[in-house]
Amino acid sequence: MQYHSVPPYTRSSRIYDTLMADVDYPGWCEYILDLADVFAFATRSVYDLSCGTGTFLHLFPAAEKAGIDLSGPMIEIARKRYPGLDVSIGNMLNPPPKKMDLYLNIHDALNYISSIREVKAHISRMDKILQPGQVYLFDFALAGVIEAYFTDTAYEDTTPDGISFKRSNTYDKENKKALTDLYIYFPDGSACHERHVQYIYDYDEIVKLSVEFPSRNFIFLEEFSFDEAHKASNRMLVIMR
Incomplete structure (x- = not known):
């Protein structure tokens, strides 16, 4: 079968929610609200810089919400699924x-x-961008989680509307790149391929950057906990204020 290669998050927008079916979005919301209590920051209004199809943003209990995503197809799905949700195409690197x-x-x-x-x-x-009182919360997958769960793994699934796909993961440890190949098969007989490349940074690399912004306070946490992150952490969550 011939595969038409397309950029990340174009055709895979149609299978994204099946790919992310194991993500505990309510748990994420609760965790962030708990972080807000522990580290004393406000969540009355929230701005998601990589909102995808909008599920997390829709569920998060804020009075005012907005989101951007670089993928037009993802934003289109978010708008159809959650009418009234303030989402638009935008670049997280320069929001x-x-x-x-x-x-x-x-x-x-x-x-x-x-x-x-x-x-x-x-x-x-x-x-x-950040003004007094504003907080930026972001995360990174570190090598531990990639080596444990995304090295030489593969699985297949089908969405409720009949789109089937295969996903394979490899880790180029030497170059610190996590590679995900998606082969997507549509009911009309067409197929496409997306390659996603993620760059896996070391704990020390990320922490070192904070030194260059002395007016800011950075908190480095082991994600899904309140413990301080360390070199062996699987994921790292950063609070910048």
């Missing part, structure tokens, strides 16, 4: 500033940034 309490960028979105220099540029941009 339009908003008067929101909490900026969010979770679910490993920043692992798509291809160099630590670009990560630094993004944090520098957020340093300029």
Whole structure:
């Protein structure tokens, strides 16, 4: 079968929610609300910089919500599924500033940034955007979780509307790249391929960046806990304020 290669998150927007079916979105909401209590930041208004199809943003209990995503097809699904949700096409690396309490960028979105220099540029941009009282919450998948769950693994599934797909994961440890290949088969007989490349940064690389922004306070946590992150953490969540 011939596969038409397309950029990430174009045709896979149709299977995204099946791919993410194991994500505990309500648990994520509860965790962030608990973080807000422990570390004393507001969540009355939330700005999701990688909102995808909008599920998390829809569920999060904020009075005011907005989201952006680079993928037009993902935003189209979010608008159809959650009418009235304020979502638009936008680049998480250079988001339009908003008067929101909490900026969010979770679910490993920043692992798509291809160099630590670009990560630094993004944090520098957020340093300029964040006003007093605003908080930026973001995360990274670290090598531990990739080696444990996304190295030489594969599975197949079918969406409720009959789109089948195969997903395979490999980890180029030498170059610190997590590679995901999606082969998607549509009911009309067409098929496509998407390759997703995520860049796996070391704990030390990320923490070192914070030193360059002395006016900011950074908190590094082992994700889904309140414990301090460390070199062996699987995922790291960062609170920037």
